[in-house]
Amino acid sequence: MxxxxxxxxxxxxxxxxxxxxxxxxxxPQIIIERSRDDKHGDYASNLALALAKSAKMPPRQLxxxxxxxxxxxxxxxxxxxxxxxxxxxxxxxxxxxQVIPRILTEQAHYGLSQVGAGQRVQVEFVSANPTGPxxxxxxxxxxxxxxxxxxxxAAGYTVHREYYVNDAGRQMDILATSVWLRYLAxxxxxxxxxxxxxxxxxxxDIANELLAQAGRDFYQSIATVMADIPxxxxxGGDKEEHIDALIAKAKNLLGQGYEYVFAAGLTSILADIKxxxxxxxxxxxxxxxxxxxxxxxxxxxxxxRLRSAGHLYDKDGAVWxxxxxxxxxxxxxxxRENGQYTYFASDIAYHMNKLDRGFDxxxxxWGADHHGYIPRVKAALKALGADETKLTVLxxxxxxxxxxxxxxxxxxxxxxxVTLRQLRDEVGKDAARFYYVMRRSEQHMDFDLALAxxxxxxxxxxxxxxxxxxxxxxxxxxxxxGWTRDAALGLEHLAxxxxxxxxxxxxxxARYPEVIERAAxxxxxxxVIQYLRELATEFHTYYxxxxxxxxxxxxxxxxxxxxxxxxxxxxxxLALLSVxxxxxx
RNA sequence: GCGCUUGUAGCUCAACCGGAUAGAGCACCAGCCUUCUAAGCUGGGGGUCGCAGGUUCGAGUCCUGCCAAGCGCGCCA
Numbered sequence: 001m002x003x004x005x006x007x008x009x010x011x012x013x014x015x016x017x018x019x020x021x022x023x024x025x026x027x028p029q030i031i032i033e034r035s036r037d038d039k040h041g042d043y044a045s046n047l048a049l050a051l052a053k054s055a056k057m058p059p060r061q062l063x064x065x066x067x068x069x070x071x072x073x074x075x076x077x078x079x080x081x082x083x084x085x086x087x088x089x090x091x092x093x094x095x096x097x098q099v100i101p102r103i104l105t106e107q108a109h110y111g112l113s114q115v116g117a118g119q120r121v122q123v124e125f126v127s128a129n130p131t132g133p134x135x136x137x138x139x140x141x142x143x144x145x146x147x148x149x150x151x152x153x154a155a156g157y158t159v160h161r162e163y164y165v166n167d168a169g170r171q172m173d174i175l176a177t178s179v180w181l182r183y184l185a186x187x188x189x190x191x192x193x194x195x196x197x198x199x200x201x202x203x204x205d206i207a208n209e210l211l212a213q214a215g216r217d218f219y220q221s222i223a224t225v226m227a228d229i230p231x232x233x234x235x236g237g238d239k240e241e242h243i244d245a246l247i248a249k250a251k252n253l254l255g256q257g258y259e260y261v262f263a264a265g266l267t268s269i270l271a272d273i274k275x276x277x278x279x280x281x282x283x284x285x286x287x288x289x290x291x292x293x294x295x296x297x298x299x300x301x302x303x304x305r306l307r308s309a310g311h312l313y314d315k316d317g318a319v320w321x322x323x324x325x326x327x328x329x330x331x332x333x334x335x336r337e338n339g340q341y342t343y344f345a346s347d348i349a350y351h352m353n354k355l356d357r358g359f360d361x362x363x364x365x366w367g368a369d370h371h372g373y374i375p376r377v378k379a380a381l382k383a384l385g386a387d388e389t390k391l392t393v394l395x396x397x398x399x400x401x402x403x404x405x406x407x408x409x410x411x412x413x414x415x416x417x418v419t420l421r422q423l424r425d426e427v428g429k430d431a432a433r434f435y436y437v438m439r440r441s442e443q444h445m446d447f448d449l450a451l452a453x454x455x456x457x458x459x460x461x462x463x464x465x466x467x468x469x470x471x472x473x474x475x476x477x478x479x480x481x482g483w484t485r486d487a488a489l490g491l492e493h494l495a496x497x498x499x500x501x502x503x504x505x506x507x508x509x510a511r512y513p514e515v516i517e518r519a520a521x522x523x524x525x526x527x528v529i530q531y532l533r534e535l536a537t538e539f540h541t542y543y544x545x546x547x548x549x550x551x552x553x554x555x556x557x558x559x560x561x562x563x564x565x566x567x568x569x570x571x572x573x574l575a576l577l578s579v580x581x582x583x584x585x
Numbered sequence: 586g587c588g589c590u591u592g593u594a595g596c597u598c599a600a601c602c603g604g605a606u607a608g609a610g611c612a613c614c615a616g617c618c619u620u621c622u623a624a625g626c627u628g629g630g631g632g633u634c635g636c637a638g639g640u641u642c643g644a645g646u647c648c649u650g651c652c653a654a655g656c657g658c659g660c661c662a
Contacts, residue, residue: 033601046604049642059642083605084642129662171662240661318660329588329658336660343662371589372657395590397655439598444591444655460610462624470622477621518601530599533609544617544626585624 001075002032002514005043005089008070013047015069022055022062034511041080041088042096042507048085059085093503097494099510103565104487111512111572116157116520122354123149125365126277127164130269131175132200134276134420136447137367141396142420143436145365146282147525148394150576155520160359161284164350167266168290169343173247174198175269176262180218180250181225182207183261189222194246195232196239202269210264218261220253276421280429281578293349299341302349302384303334311383321348326379329372348380355386363523368395368442394523399436399447427459430579434461437577438529460533464570465582467536471567472583474548478560481549485564490557497558501542505562508535512569516576525577532573539566 009030017024028051035044048063055062063085070079078090103110125145128138146161153159166172178197182204185191193199210218229245231237251258270287277283293299303319306312311322312334319335321344334345354362366373374393381388401418423432438460439445478485497506512531519527548559571581 169662333660368590369656442590466624474621540625549621
């Protein structure tokens with residue numbers, strides 16, 4: 001309908017151009033909006049207001065000319081001028097009713113759009129270091145990222161969901177060393193665990209598993225291990241130096257075995273993350289390993305490309321990327337004095353790899369604490385000769401976790417955190433996802449666990465699911481009363497749907513495809529939730545105001561078609577969010 | 586100090602790339618179950634859109650300056 005009205009207005013504009021009322025060089029953008037107030041009809045355009053200045057004509061007068069030049073259309077029953085120069089369109093009710101057969105025919109396809117057809121977009125999200133289980137801080141990125149990916153797919157894009165596994169670097173060495181030390185403890189060695197090691201119970205579990213599989217193969221006496229290791233922080237030393245020395249010692253003593261211990265930690269945690277996300281309704285097309293970039297020379301290749309393009313220089317024994325000339329605050333080290341690549345170096349290679357795979361658009365979903373990282377990655381893309389506008393970085397603010405009044409502190413290292421798994425156990429997948437996606441991702445948000453657990457009945461997700469379940473219930477009641485739904489009869493009598501609630505509901509149903517397109521274009525899945533809550537509200541109101549299972553066959557079936565359409569759209573929307581649709585509540 | 590993000594009802598949040606009277610939920614008050622599920626519905630109170638300027642027919646939305654909160658400013662990831 002929006003498109004049709006746009007065409008009609010475009011036609012009017014062309015007419016005014018040809019009659020010389022307005023300058024023929026003007027190319028106004030025609031915007032059609034849903035009217036917020038019924039008194040303003042169904043759709044409105046501010047075209048006359050926007051065009052008034054360049055057309056050198058008062059807005060109202062221009063609006064009159066436009067309306068006069070507007071071609072007639074059977075669906076448009078009235079066009080009004082209002083306010084300072086708005087053009088309001090009133091749409092024929094019966095034309096609007098046609099959305100019902102459309103929904104019933106298209107079913108799960110209703111609302112899908114083709115705006116992204118033929119375009120491949122990669123969405124990278126979560127990408128948490130595999131050094132421990134996911135915690136609630138990752139939950140928001142997971143829920144948002146997967147909802148966004150689904151939304152883009154609904155808008156016609158070919159979506160590639162990807163998790164970048166940071167399986168290289170010092171944090172992973174700390175993990176491997178932590179596992180090894182717990183393994184030695186399991187073998188009876190007694191010592192103080194490093195203050196900078198990973199202290200979570202899961203490390204103990206992995207160590208025990210390692211012991212069960214490999215026996216004493218990796219045993220070393222603690223005296224050997226601790227020989228010449230500088231003191232830890234509690235003993236007056238430096239915790240970083242302490243752990244680094246332990247890592248070096250582990251590599252040295254274990255030799256080939258270090259890889260085995262390392263892999264034991266990595267595979268176990270990665271499997272846990274994979275399972276956790278799957279249970280949370282998040283699945284990926286690809287899990288991309290950072291180490292693979294090191295191993296196949298992609299990092300070296302990326303740096304050599306930067307070098308030959310003149311973006312690298314040597315200073316203080318390290319290799320620097322001159323990112324400050326490309327919009328970054330300062331230059332960045334890519335190859336350290338000690339000969340190791342920085343994380344940034346592999347990230348350059350990773351993004352080069354993404355581009356080489358031919359995606360039309362790259363979307364990175366990062367925690368807001370990484371925002372300072374954006375300019376350097378964009379700089380890298382520019383330096384590689386790529387179009388940096390292909391990359392969109394979307395930031396997800398952290399959810400501050402509360403238990404009642406008390407703020408829950410979290411630290412992966414100390415092992416004190418609420419895991420995503422715990423959250424799922426406490427509040428359930430549906431409620432957690434809904435809650436996370438409900439708010440704009442850039443919005444700071446408070447997540448009160450006490451509230452989410454103790455007052456689950458008040459969670460808005462149930463409100464929407466309940467509307468769905470109610471339709472199911474009505475359809476069950478129908479059968480119990482010995483009736484069957486006659487969709488064809490109902491469609492013949494759609495004109496019987498004349499109640500205010502019904503007209504309102506039909507309008508809202510018709511809006512769904514616009515919501516999808518808009519939410520996808522703006523990367524804002526919360527708009528879908530907003531919409532679903534509105535649709536559910538209108539359904540509940542209707543439910544309370546009118547009886548569906550009436551004796552009048554025509555009216556009953558017309559109403560059943562309407563609520564079946566509501567059910568379909570609720571189901572489509574919830575599916576996008578990976579929230580379940582219970583038939584009974 | 587510099588940068589990014591945010592600031593809307595008591596609380597948590599919306600507000601269609603600037604539009605007509607800024608909306609929901611929670612909480613609070615008053616009503617609605619011999620009729621399809623009351624996890625629901627109806628009505629009510631509650632707002633200097635952080636503050637001050639500016640841009641224009643029109644600003645919660647754009648610009649500037651302040652104030653406040655979160656985050657960032659490593660040869661960590």
